[in-house]
Amino acid sequence: MTQMTMTMRKRKRIALVAHDHKKRDLLEWARFNRDLLAEHELYATGTTGQLLEDELRLQVRKLKSGPLGGDQQIGAMIAESAIDFLIFFWDPLEPLPHDPDVKALLRISVVWNIPVACNRASADFMISSSLMIGEYERLVPDYQDYRERIRGEAVL
8 A cells, every 4th residue: 555644733733532530640641741732732522621621721622522422523533634643541441331432543543643642651752752843744544545446346
């Protein structure tokens, strides 16, 4: 499969998501990294977004709550190149009724080759990377052949 390049702007669009048992971890991480986060556009699912906005005193674009479709909204934004990377503190020990949504969100992040942090250590490495301070050329698979193949099969 061929690849194309997409440019992440200097001001990154960061999605922040946390399951209930990980919200405190995400808030602590965000508080510690507030000045770095202030340089970027922040998006979050419902409750997490409100908690972050109250804690950080920064604008956070709030989507629906995760179980009510917020995870899918973020996934759609990733597919439309409207999110540059995802910080998703999910709880691997807590079964959730929307586990398929979690898997779908992680899958779409890989499909579109965006950075994903699922814990504090990986989020620390991402937010402090020298790649955060400028534009970044991200390689993305060119799915045109795939789209054409699917169209051709539909005709049969």
